[in-house]
Amino acid sequence: MKKIYSRYPMVKYLRQEALPTALCPGCGGGTVLNAFANAIDQLKIDPRDLVVVSGIGCSAWIASPYFLADTLHTTHGRAIAFATGVKVGLPDKYVVVISGDGDLASIGGNHLIHAARRNIDITVILVNNFIYGMTGGQVAPTTPFGAITTTTPYRNVEHPLKIAETVAAAGASYVARWTTAHVYQLIESIKKALTTKGFSLVEVISQCPVQFGRRNKMKEPAEMLRWFLKNSVPISKAKKMSEEELEGKFVIGEFVHRRRPEFTEELNKLIKEVQEKYVR
Amino acid sequence: MIIRGDEPEQKELLKKLYKPGNYFMMGDEAIAYGAIFAGCRFYAGYPITPSSEIAETMARELPKVGGYYLQMEDEIASIAAMIGASWTGFKVMTATSGPGFSLMQENLGYAVMTETPLVLVDVQRSGPSTGQATKGAQGDFFQARWGTHGDHPMIAVSPVSVEDAFWETIRAFNIAEKLRTPVVVLFDGILGHTREQIRIPDPDEVEIAYRKLPQSEEEAKLPFGDPHGDGIPPMPLFGHGYFTHVTGSTHKENGLRDVYTPEVHDRLIRRIHRKIEKNRDVYEKYEEYYTEDAEILVVSWGVSARPSLGAVLKARKEGIRVGLFVPKTVHPFPGERMRELGKKVRAILVPEMNLGQMILEVQRFVNDDVLLKGVNKIGGVPLTVEEILREIRGVAI
Numbered sequence: 001m002k003k004i005y006s007r008y009p010m011v012k013y014l015r016q017e018a019l020p021t022a023l024c025p026g027c028g029g030g031t032v033l034n035a036f037a038n039a040i041d042q043l044k045i046d047p048r049d050l051v052v053v054s055g056i057g058c059s060a061w062i063a064s065p066y067f068l069a070d071t072l073h074t075t076h077g078r079a080i081a082f083a084t085g086v087k088v089g090l091p092d093k094y095v096v097v098i099s100g101d102g103d104l105a106s107i108g109g110n111h112l113i114h115a116a117r118r119n120i121d122i123t124v125i126l127v128n129n130f131i132y133g134m135t136g137g138q139v140a141p142t143t144p145f146g147a148i149t150t151t152t153p154y155r156n157v158e159h160p161l162k163i164a165e166t167v168a169a170a171g172a173s174y175v176a177r178w179t180t181a182h183v184y185q186l187i188e189s190i191k192k193a194l195t196t197k198g199f200s201l202v203e204v205i206s207q208c209p210v211q212f213g214r215r216n217k218m219k220e221p222a223e224m225l226r227w228f229l230k231n232s233v234p235i236s237k238a239k240k241m242s243e244e245e246l247e248g249k250f251v252i253g254e255f256v257h258r259r260r261p262e263f264t265e266e267l268n269k270l271i272k273e274v275q276e277k278y279v280r
Numbered sequence: 281m282i283i284r285g286d287e288p289e290q291k292e293l294l295k296k297l298y299k300p301g302n303y304f305m306m307g308d309e310a311i312a313y314g315a316i317f318a319g320c321r322f323y324a325g326y327p328i329t330p331s332s333e334i335a336e337t338m339a340r341e342l343p344k345v346g347g348y349y350l351q352m353e354d355e356i357a358s359i360a361a362m363i364g365a366s367w368t369g370f371k372v373m374t375a376t377s378g379p380g381f382s383l384m385q386e387n388l389g390y391a392v393m394t395e396t397p398l399v400l401v402d403v404q405r406s407g408p409s410t411g412q413a414t415k416g417a418q419g420d421f422f423q424a425r426w427g428t429h430g431d432h433p434m435i436a437v438s439p440v441s442v443e444d445a446f447w448e449t450i451r452a453f454n455i456a457e458k459l460r461t462p463v464v465v466l467f468d469g470i471l472g473h474t475r476e477q478i479r480i481p482d483p484d485e486v487e488i489a490y491r492k493l494p495q496s497e498e499e500a501k502l503p504f505g506d507p508h509g510d511g512i513p514p515m516p517l518f519g520h521g522y523f524t525h526v527t528g529s530t531h532k533e534n535g536l537r538d539v540y541t542p543e544v545h546d547r548l549i550r551r552i553h554r555k556i557e558k559n560r561d562v563y564e565k566y567e568e569y570y571t572e573d574a575e576i577l578v579v580s581w582g583v584s585a586r587p588s589l590g591a592v593l594k595a596r597k598e599g600i601r602v603g604l605f606v607p608k609t610v611h612p613f614p615g616e617r618m619r620e621l622g623k624k625v626r627a628i629l630v631p632e633m634n635l636g637q638m639i640l641e642v643q644r645f646v647n648d649d650v651l652l653k654g655v656n657k658i659g660g661v662p663l664t665v666e667e668i669l670r671e672i673r674g675v676a677i
């Protein structure tokens with residue numbers, strides 16, 4: 001086993017005693033871990049300057065425990081709230097949240113929009129596999145309309161949440177969406193997210209062949225990747241398309257990249273002001 | 281590695297900002313000042329009556345001492361943020377009331393499992409549900425103990441006055457730091473909103489404890505080990521290059537998850553229990569009045585303790601041999617002392633602002649030949665001296 005890992009150049013970033021990962025073969029989670037490790041490597045970030053926080057779910061395991069950094073594996077949905085405390089304590093470190101769509105956008109949806117509103121300097125990599133993978137493939141707020149899941153055995157009659165669009169509207173400094181079939185763009189976006197001061201979200205549409213693909217006529221991971229490629233629409237093109245034309249498509253690209261006052265900086269500025277006034 | 285608020289200049293700062301002397305303040309404010317004197321430099325919360333003055337005081341005072349006030353989107357986020365901050369070396373606190381306390385329970389369990397020091401103040405109000413939102417009560421006795429799921433120990437302290445709230449909050453921080461565990465302060469809306477005189481001490485008079493930090497690379501690599509045999513692992517803080525992994529799932533001494541091996545779960549949970557059981561001297565605290573010759577005993581806690589003392593003093597004047605026992609740490613219950621006292625008396629009265637909660641703990645430690653009777657009042661109005669005195673007279677011969 002050890003030998004196989006040693007051929008992988010990013011293995012130096014992984015907690016080898018925790019390998020192999022618990023992810024299913026063909027899971028998009030591996031691609032996300034790889035892209036994240038490459039982004040860290042290309043930016044030459046010392047993993048000692050990194051704290052990775054995750055919630056509960058398959059996607060939550062991607063970096064916590066597998067990435068060799070300080071890692072905090074929290075309760076379901078609450079990763080961003082935990083990360084907020086970490087960032088205030090360690091404003092000079094990179095604080096990254098990697099977790100699933102159920103975790104971050106369903107149970108944790110409130111924390112997601114409020115962290116974006118506050119514009120706290122946290123990078124969130126949200127792995128959207130349209131499903132609750134870990135609990136056995138139940139319907140999620142991201143499940144496509146009409147899809148089959150274990151709790152929508154006839155078809156899903158709810159509409160999926162547009163996560164990237166929602167977070168951009170909530171006030172994030174950087175928002176992008178890619179799929180696991182767009183690895184190089186994904187790495188570039190993770191790099192931008194890490195280096196943008198303020199709240200950053202990279203939504204990654206990722207395959208869960210086991211819990212989602214299998215029930216929706218895409219048993220093979222490759223079939224899911226082809227589905228992503230075929231239905232991806234760059235954001236520039238999407239702007240000219242109607243709502244109906246965009247139904248069932250994945251809008252990819254950068255949604256926002258802007259500078260707004262950042263929460264921990266503002267908090268520290270405020271403390272300084274108050275201390276100057278009261279402490280002489 | 282440093283615990284924030286630990287810097288020597290902090291003491292000078294406190295001396296400058298808060299001159300020692302007598303102040304007139306609310307119980308909620310006393311809790312906030314106690315926290316600041318204990319070294320708390322991170323507060324995350326969500327407003328709820330009757331605890332909001334704690335948040336307001338922290339928002340005003342924390343920046344003066346270089347501390348952080350965060351108003352989060354809800355109570356779940358509040359306790360989550362404070363756990364994250366605690367792992368970066370802050371002493372942390374939040375305050376809430378009934379419904380908010382319920383929301384915090386999952387992450388309170390997370391703090392037990394990950395051995396994260398924190399102080400959670402529950403300013404009890406009437407319930408269940410929204411109940412009488414603005415009225416005090418003592419109905420969360422067991423929520424503090426058993427609110428989260430699983431087998432777990434829990435420490436809760438309960439102040440009896442405004443000044444006591446200041447000191448008990450400091451004690452709560454010291455227990456949390458010494459034992460690397462969450463500590464609940466069971467306060468109540470009546471004392472929270474009562475104003476009375478308290479003395480703010482010189483910071484030099486305040487005993488302050490800090491969590492144990494790893495002394496070597498090996499210790500840091502075992503964030504959930506037991507290198508000193510006291511059940512308390514040193515806490516490697518984030519940001520120091522130790523690559524610490526923290527999870528609420530069952531974990532080995534090195535922090536890595538193992539939910540399949542029965543022995544790993546057994547070892548972890550038993551150690552967490554042992555750490556609390558073995559270190560009783562760190563947290564056990566009670567007060568006694570006239571217990572030496574008592575044949576009737578009043579056992580009371582929190583807001584009900586003072587009218588109980590008033591009733592005991594009056595009954596003594598009437599020649600009734602009655603004593604008072606006040607647990608200040610209510611969980612774990614001071615059962616040994618309760619058992620000893622129970623052997624010496626023939627009747628025990630338990631005044632509390634609920635329909636009978638702490639009385640169940642008392643019952644566990646006394647024989648059934650002792651007359652055991654609750655003095656219970658709900659509706660948001662505290663028990664009076666007269667009401668308790670009447671019951672004492674009733675059981676006196």
Ligand SMILES: Cc1ncc(C[n+]2csc(CCOP(=O)(O)OP(=O)(O)O)c2C)c(N)n1
Pocket residue numbers: 056057058059060076099100101102103104127129131132133134135140
């Ligand atoms: C409070 C709470 N509710 C429910 C669960 C059960 N649970 C575990 S993982 C999960 C869903 C994970 O879905 P997602 O975040 O999309 O991650 P995936 O497994 O699909 O990667 C749920 C509901 C839990 N652990 N805690």
Ligand code: SF4
Pocket residue numbers: 022023024026027028029058059129133134207208209210211212
């Ligand atoms: S269940 Fe789905 S998301 Fe979970 S590891 Fe397997 S493929 Fe990945």
